[in-house]
Amino acid sequence: AQSVSQHNHHVILSEAASLELGCNYSYGGTVNLFWYVQYPGQHLQLLLKYFSGDPLVKGIKGFEAEFIKSKFSFNLRKPSVQWSDTAEYFCAVRTGTGFQKLVFGTGTRLLVSP
Amino acid sequence: DAGITQSPRHKVTETGTPVTLRCHQTENHRYMYWYRQDPGHGLRLIHYSYGVKDTDKGEVSDGYSVSRSKTEDFLLTLESATSSQTSVYFCAISVSEEGTNTEAFFGQGTRLTVV
Numbered sequence: 122a123q124s125v126s127q128h129n130h131h132v133i134l135s136e137a138a139s140l141e142l143g144c145n146y147s148y149g150g151t152v153n154l155f156w157y158v159q160y161p162g163q164h165l166q167l168l169l170k171y172f173s174g175d176p177l178v179k180g181i182k183g184f185e186a187e188f189i190k191s192k193f194s195f196n197l198r199k200p201s202v203q204w205s206d207t208a209e210y211f212c213a214v215r216t217g218t219g220f221q222k223l224v225f226g227t228g229t230r231l232l233v234s235p
Numbered sequence: 236d237a238g239i240t241q242s243p244r245h246k247v248t249e250t251g252t253p254v255t256l257r258c259h260q261t262e263n264h265r266y267m268y269w270y271r272q273d274p275g276h277g278l279r280l281i282h283y284s285y286g287v288k289d290t291d292k293g294e295v296s297d298g299y300s301v302s303r304s305k306t307e308d309f310l311l312t313l314e315s316a317t318s319s320q321t322s323v324y325f326c327a328i329s330v331s332e333e334g335t336n337t338e339a340f341f342g343q344g345t346r347l348t349v350v
Binding site for chain 1: 276278279280293325327338341343
């Protein structure tokens, strides 16, 4: 079964600092990759997704992620974070089996101090 | 929010009582899911459905059952609630048919406390 690892459980940054959150998955076949964000007290919202094509994916709010197939990674980046980026971030993987299932990582809590 | 409504939004129940959570969608999407969210575990799939009366287990299905008698409704039942089922429950839909690609959209969540 596939699994998703997010190695950073808690990240604290100052405003304007750069962000990179790690995501690794274990599955050798075709995958669809996602980053979701959950602001305090809210539901999950999609930040960005990768299905195929350009491995550098741009999402909403200035976030981007790079799919590196050889490293089984899909790291999330933002060049300059804002206080409003304080949230929990989840990486998710869906295998190309035709069943619509997502497997989530355990999440990374980001705190941005003003 | 892709037309997903979860009810109730908050519930406190006693150990041993049955509890049913409802997920309602307005878009007639085929795939629906129930996840639970717990600190340190992220989201874990409980059950999912790929059509009316078509359901299957996820990774943490013990103690839960589901039903889907109509496309728009996906019910999650805790037959006899336990304290370990205290969690936040999210319903999701996948806007897809097999062979096409899209993402899952989530409801607002139900916070369930079992005392």
